[in-house]
Amino acid sequence: MPPILKLTLAAIAATTTLATQAQQAPLKVGLMLPYTGTFAALGDNIEKGFRLYINEQGGKLAGREIQFFKVDDESEPSKATDNVNKLIKRDNVDVIVGTVHSGVALAMARAAKESNTLLIVPNAGADGITGPQCAPNIFRSSFSNWQPGYATGVVAAQKGYKKAMTITWNYAAGTETVKGFTEAFEKAGGKVVKDLTLPFPNVEFQALLTEIAAQKPDVVFAFFAGGGAVKFVKDYDAAGLKKTVPLMGSGFLTDGTLEAQGASAQGLITTLHYADNIETPRNNDFRNKFAVAYRSNPDVYAVQGYDAAQLLAAGLNAVKGDMAKRPAMLAAMNKATIDSPRGRFTLSPQRNPVQDFYIREVKGLYNVNSGIAVKALADPGRGCKG
Incomplete structure (x- = not known):
């Protein structure tokens, strides 16, 4: 075999090996949530919901192990940029999931937009995130304010x-x-x-x-x-x-x-967009699994964390775990229909859930569904140009 051909084949083999290794490397997920203070319980349930979905998939998404990096955002907007940069610049995460406080989330969105880091917001409803600060790499699994x-x-x-x-x-x-x-x-x-x-x-x-x-x-x-x-x-x-x-x-x-x-x-x-007694097999299954895993009842925060993982999985599955295929991954996330405990939802052009809103009445320890307030309510996405 001619030396040049040998070299070419060796280079191809090396490239293939590197690609395979990269594909099998753990996916780095940065969780930036409130773990102390007023919203600590909310952050805790978001993380539990996110981990529950991953555990249901055998601990992997699209064949990739998950490596978690955690930062307590303290619900403090003045610390948000420094905190999110710990995940972006220090830990080099592939995706960030966070947060609860809208002021903190706005700073996170700015940093994600500047660095082109994939961001999935599992709670904070700041209108600007799917309004003037929208970007193709920023998604929400919750709601707009x-x-x-x-x-x-x-x-x-x-x-x-x-x-x-x-x-x-x-x-x-x-x-x-x-x-x-x-x-x-x-x-x-x-x-x-x-x-x-x-x-x-x-x-x-x-x-x-x-x-x-x-x-x-x-x-x-x-x-x-x-x-x-x-x-x-x-x-x-x-x-x-x-x-x-x-x-x-x-x-x-x-x-x-x-x-x-x-x-x-x-x-x-x-x-x-969620009520405790939505009588569907999907919601009942979710509530049972959450209760077994954590010995507590799930709430809307747990649902939003769970669906953040589902949305990420929709993108990863489309590219077989290869985040180098970024355009195809983002396109799949945009087009996804999420089979949520709240009911199936799609995303608006600004990447915010289009979803039913329930009327709920407090009875005992439950927010009981008593009807639909508005079906398939879409945020207007005012000011979004991305």
């Missing part, structure tokens, strides 16, 4: 309420959710007479509750989550308002918080 606010506004108007007040933390998730509520409520003829806010993560609600009592609106719309939601619902009840002014909210007000809220939460109406 606008969506649950809008759905609740539809339901409040259907109930005949005409005058509303809103209350939330003064940060992206709160203000954007309130805007969604206001858009739907006022489109149907209602009027939001006052928006009340307090700094995140402040939970001193008394002065604002006094103002609600004085104004006597037909309904109050609230956005809080985690520990803040627990205290708000209990304080609202303790102030005597539960009996006089109906309280409604984005579903995060009562998701993952019911045990701590106790009797104060009973009867509260919220809307969200």
